[in-house]
Amino acid sequence: MGGQLSQDSFNDPSNNNQGSINQQGETNEPDIIVEQFILNQNKEQMKVPQHNSQIKVGQQTTSQINLNNQSKISLINDLKQEKQQIVNQEVKQPKESLIASQIKKNEQQNQQNILSNNQSTIFLKRNPIKITDKDFQIENHFPEWVKKMINEHGYYQCPEKINQENSIEAILKYEDGSYYKGQIQGYDRHGYGIYLQESELFEGYFEKNIRNGWGRELQQDILKQGIWKGDLIINNLEIRKQDEYYQGQSQQGLPHGKGKLETKDYDYEGYFQKGLKNGRGYLKYKDNEDIYDGQFKDDKMEGYGKYYFSNKVVYEGNFKEGQITGKGEMKYPNNKFYRGDFLNGKMHGQGILFNSQDDQHDGQFKDGLKHGYGKTTINGMPITGLWENGDLKEDDADEY
Structure with a gap:
């Protein structure tokens, strides 16, 4: 991962290539709204920016699995009691030498x-x-x-x-x-x-x-x-x-x-x-072998970069003052990911938390939890509504 920077990559230290997010499927799983998505190990806290955008609530399609009203109501009640765990990753900061x-x-x-x-x-x-x-x-x-x-x-x-x-x-x-x-x-x-x-x-x-x-x-x-x-x-x-x-x-x-x-x-x-440290750089920690490959400003990670955690989680996107802040993607094993806005290393703003085509949440987040309007799909069935601190507080009654 990462590897040494080539001679060509250093030609323009001010170059901040904010290219498309790499779709490689490496690393650890996020705590998604489904129990099977919970991480097997405790994550340290990671930092990244606030974005207050909202999504347009999606509509149910004809290809979704038909459930009777009682099953759907039961699922909604479960979502209303749900508490999503926060996915945290700590980005290490290089100390002034x-x-x-x-x-x-x-x-x-x-x-x-x-x-x-x-x-x-x-x-x-x-x-x-x-x-x-x-x-x-x-x-x-x-x-x-x-x-x-x-x-x-x-x-x-x-x-x-x-x-x-x-x-x-x-x-x-x-x-x-x-x-x-x-x-x-x-x-x-x-x-x-x-x-x-x-x-x-x-x-x-x-x-x-x-x-x-x-x-x-x-x-x-x-x-x-x-x-x-x-x-x-x-x-x-x-x-x-x-x-x-x-x-x-x-x-x-x-x-x-x-x-x-x-x-x-x-x-x-x-x-x-x-x-x-200013401009493009490649930094590798000796204790846990975390790697950062990207832009620096005044000794801090800032701009576009890629951070490889030792637990195989990979983040690619924006940094600000040494923290994961802005738009980016956190990728976990088996093609699971969160793509969207970050603030201080947490999901914050508009984003998609993806487990599979049948298990995902598309909506707003705050401090790592679902917060605001969004659509959750579980086992192919969509639930649209308003979340507050990880709990479904108000669902779309027309859905059942």
Whole structure:
């Protein structure tokens, strides 16, 4: 079900194909008005929108089964006492990743760094001095957290060959206790080098003290690497944070464009905008293997999509703010389905609850129950009337 998104499917992240509802017959049964339609297991609550449309009451056809008046009255009395159980399915919501929250904070900090870095007197870190000790090893000054990160992720392997032509290398020490080892121009970090500060280690390219080109930044429990410009990663972003990993396109140091995000809870492949899931995406949960394939807006399922529940129930239709809301179809095993309006994961509005040609209800629903005008067909016999919270309150007397 679902499967990975093809390259073509990502060509237009804003594309919201609201095609016809797939008629595949997969998954669990709804609680329909007939006892045999009751689910064998308790469902968790699922969410989806309100629609106040009404149906036109249908008329009995000559092909329906003839019952005597007493049998029909008895059936109507049973319907008046009926309480339909609510069919609930819970749509899981992807949590905001630690990576997303962290890189937002880093973006703010980097913007502040850029302002300070552009001020030459501040950026020179108050008169750096050159270390002439040939036995000096910057690695001996790595704090324990840096050693731990390098042990976990290895040393940085720059994707491009380091330019050594016409380069001058030196070791600089700053008054704040930070160190730089690498290529310089005057007293500026210029070229390839390693810059060690109290809270971070950067290895990569500089241009007049500002990170520019390939490089990797290590902070405690977080790794960022890619192509830098103006102290922000502009392309080939990779970021690791505890059990999370992002790889893909970026803008202003944030996931932006096509990318992959892995967390301890789910795997996501699709489009991002300013660090949030936006556009077409494919998300799979790790604990219960639920799958969502469709549109996102600001990290929430919104627009047209398809949700595959682990219990084999499949929903296809509209989502709003992460909830099943709008028009759609919930499909169960043996071609049983509900097709119509949803609000917060429940049947709400106009719809058809279908068990078979001889067992179905066509009418209005509210909070998962028959509510309003509708026509129920049981064993081929139609009953038209007014329902209230799942009970038949007023039937069409002309029917018997």
